Amino acid sequence: MTNSITSSHYIKSLAFDYVETHSLQRGDEYEAAIQVLKPELYNLKVRKEKRNNLTDTEEIRLNELDALLSVTQYLIDDTGRFHFSSQRTNTFQYGNEAISLLKNILLTKTTDVSNWMCAPIYRDAIVFYKSSGEIVSALNICLSCEVMAIGSSCQVVADCSTYEMLRKFFKDIGHPVES
Template sequence: MTNSITSSHYIQRLAFDYIETYSLQRGDEYEAALKVLKPEYNRLKVKKEKRNNLTETEEIRLSELDTLLGVTQYLIDDTGRFHFSSQRINTFQYDNEAVSLLKNILLAKTTDVSHWMCAPIYRDAIVFYKNSGEIVSVLNICLSCEAMAIDCSNQIVAGSGTYEMLRKFFKDIGHPVE
């Protein structure tokens, strides 16, 4: 079951002290890693599907690769590990003007919600922290299909205008947004 709330409800309920922005699943290093990992992943998947005779080591490796290359990837996985391709771009304290801008973007009225039929590829993310370093929330963002999620069970709904503003926000703070 998937829960969803609007971006304005999300940001209004969030108590945090600073944010970090991340870029993931893009760049030359990521593409090079995919060229190495995908053939191994596909070989193990086919072997399992056709013969179902993977060794214990191969089963473990297939599971690891599935975690790294499965359909929808998030900045932080279920075990708390950051995606292998993630790069921290910025850190902003709560009182920074970039955080104020981000909050205003997420508070934008939710109208003209797009419903693309593609699986999101989260290439940008924001991690909200307490001063202690504890993660309060992670917002995964796909600017291509206009989707946001905290995780696979919690979606954030926003209008097309919000994504246009987020695209500009990320570009302005140094994300390699296409």
């Protein structure tokens, strides 16, 4: 079951000292890695289904690849590891004007919500930190589907206009964004 919270409730509930923006699941290096990993996953799956003769190491690798390629990917997985393709693009301290802008974007009143029927591909994320370096929250964003999530169990619902403002925000800070 998935819970949900509005973007304004989400940002109001966070106590943080700085944020990082991250880009993931994009670029030539990522595409090259996927071209290697998908056949490896396929071959291990076929061997398991047909002969069921995987070694313990191969079974572990199958599970790793399955988790990495077969489901919606988030910036940070259940074990606390960042996605292999993630790249930090910016860091902003709490008083920075970029943080004020981001907060205002997320505080946009939610009145018109998109309901695309596609599976989100989270290529953009914002990580909120305490000064100690402890992660407070990670907001995964799919600008194509206009969906945000804190993880697999909680969606962040936002107004349609929020996503256009987030796209502009990311572009303005030099973060790569698809058209």
